[in-house]
Amino acid sequence: MDAVTTIRGTAIPLDRADVDTDQIIPAKYLKRIERTGYGPFCFEAWRKDPDFVVNQPQYQGASVLLAGQNFGCGSSREHAVWAIQQMGVGAVIAPSFGDIFRNNSAKMGLLTVALAPEDVAHLMRLAEGEPSAAITVDLEAQTVSAGGWSRSFEIAPFVKQRLLNGLDDISMTLTHADEIAAFESERPPELPATA
Amino acid sequence: MAGRTVAQKIWDAHLVRQAEGEPDLLYIDLHLVHEVTSPQAFEGLRLSGRQVRRPDLTIATQDHNVPTDTRLEPFADPLSQQQVEALRTNCAEFNVPLYDTLDPRQGIVHIIGPEQGLTQPGITIVCGDSHTSTHGALGALAFGIGTSEVEHVLATQTLPQAPLKQMSIEVTGELPNGCSAKDVILTILNTIGTGGGVGHVIEYRGDVIRSLSMEGRMTVCNMTIEGGARAGLVAPDETTIEYLRGRPHAPAGAGWDAAVARWSELRSDDDAAFDREVLIAGDQIAPFVTWGTNPAQSAPVTGAIPDPQSLETASARESAERALAYQGLEAGTSIADIAIDRVFIGSCTNGRIEDLRAAASIIGGGRVADGVHAMVVPGSGLVKQQAEAEGLADRFRDAGFDWRDAGCSMCLGMNPDILSPGERCASTSNRNFEGRQGPGGRTHLVSPAMAAAAAIAGHFTDVRQL
Secondary structure, eight states, X not given: OOOOOEEEEOEEEEOOSSOBHHHHSOGGGXXXXXXXXXXXXXXXXXXXXXXXXXXXXXXXXXXXXXXXXXXXXXXXXXXXXXXXXXXXXXXXXXXXXXXXXXXXHHHHTOEEEEOOHHHHHHHHHHHHHOTTOOEEEETTTTEEEETTEEEEOOOOHHHHHHHHHTOOXXXXXXXXXXXXXXXXXXXOTTSOOOO | OOOOXXXXXXXXXXXXXXXXXXXXXXXXXXXXXXXXXSXXXXXXXXXXXXXXXXXXXXXXXXXXXOOSSOOOSSOSSHHHHHHHHHHHXXXXXXXXXXXXXXXXXXXXXXXXXXXXXXXXXXXXXXXXXXXXXXXXXXXXXXXXXXXXXXXXXXXXXXXXXXXXXXXXXXXXXXXXTXXXXXXXXXXXXHHHOTTTTTTEXXXXXXXXXXXXXXXXXXXXXXXXXXXXXXXXXXXXXXHHHHHHTTOTTSOXXXXXXXXXXXXXXXXXXXXXXXXEEEEEEGGGOOOEEEOSSSTTOEEETTSBOOOGXXXXXXXXXXXXXXXXXXXXXXXXXXXXXXXXXXXXXXXXXXXXXXXXXXXXXXXXXXXXXXXXXXXXXXXXXXXXXXXXXXXXXXXXXHTTOEEOOSSSGGGTTOSSOOOOTTOEEEEOSSOOOTTTTSTTOEEEEOOHHHHXXXXXXXXXXXXXXX
């Protein structure tokens, strides 16, 4: 994973609640065995409507996605995170997120920033009224700012350090291989085995 | 020591490492793998020169892509074929046991874990699939993960996890006649909403839950994620123990006695603290039908589609309006007046033998209504065999149902079983999201009995009146 520090750019105001991962990337695209190439299919069904916000010319090139509550609910497909990132978005700001989507985002370096509903609404109105307005998500400072407006957000310190340093989870865990082996040696013998 | 919940006890018993400023590192007892969320994980292992640490705690099967009309290969869809083959290659290369497409044990990953006795109380289970919560029915801590985490578990057999909050959902009283486990969970979702469980693990308690069979509890735990919680569980009891006795991977001999002793102690302490407690009275439960595009947008079959303007928040109103526009429905329409084109009976929610028995019992002398296509897809090869041995398959076929091979099928439309745009389906699956069963398709979630009744009537009908 690449290190993530600051995401700065224009924002897409996707003012819908409960955006599920089937909308973000439909199941038919999960048949691919690669990690890349998902961007063009992000929000595919909704993008068939030329007026859909993601299609509007003023939001092309945006690097922030604004959304309603419970964004990313539904399936565990990490392809949803890949699709959003491959569309050029580096941060999603919403009042709340689906748990698995949020975990997957943290693994991939997509920032999921939870702000109070009224703060998300403020940014939504800003992006709608002034599409060229830049929003900055500063991970180090844990702030979201736009013009003179600023709010701080929460993130687990461990996740923050991982993202800032682009650390690989598996390598970190493997430094504890002795502890894993010690745990394994104590497991009850009757636990299930597949082979 | 303060009282602990079942989930906290399982968590504590799987701590490989706990350190200030780090997420807990949990040991994973069972890793279920399917063809859709694993290829990039195996590729990651290959690129970094890593092995699967514990193939003996890992089991793979193909379920999402497989056609249900034939097992002959190559499949019509070359991408599905490629993904199914990729799993074969990966399992062979990394020594992971695979229930391949022609193995009678093949089936939906959440059906086969319990069926084989691999799913057991007190263990940790993960899978790259959000419906892993199903396995909580046996008192396991089981949750869905993404592909990066799949790779992590393959490589280390552990997972770093931040602690979850504890939530109790107690369903008191008795399950009303004519209602099923599906109606229990649809009622719960209607009460707590799609985000009600975010950040929590749910323990289902109360007399209604205790009265459910093991398979019924699986239906309830399966849809936990639809309320936003990654894991839901039921403390093990005599029903759990009897379900596991004699299953292929259940312990035997002295191991069985040791396991039963361990399982019997696994319950939440009386003074365990829950961060959130929800109480649902059994008499609130009725045969539910979803009308919208999330599983909480539902009404009893005797009810009507609500007026979006009557809903409390602006967000709920907008969401309902969008849903009705997508579904081609109008506020005030009686649920029983909604006509359907398709029926899907199956999925990890309702593809087990008891579900098929419940659906078949509704048929009586009836036939699938003219103009309706009704499909029955058993959850595993073994469920299929049993349904055929019991004569259920013949009853379905004789009544005009389409009897298929095992797989996820029309639950998510990754194989050829999909709705056409505008088609309306009574489905026993778990998600009614826009386009879930095919682009433009319209899904209504119901129980197996309600789906069978709708197939015969051509519209939703109250199974309690049959």
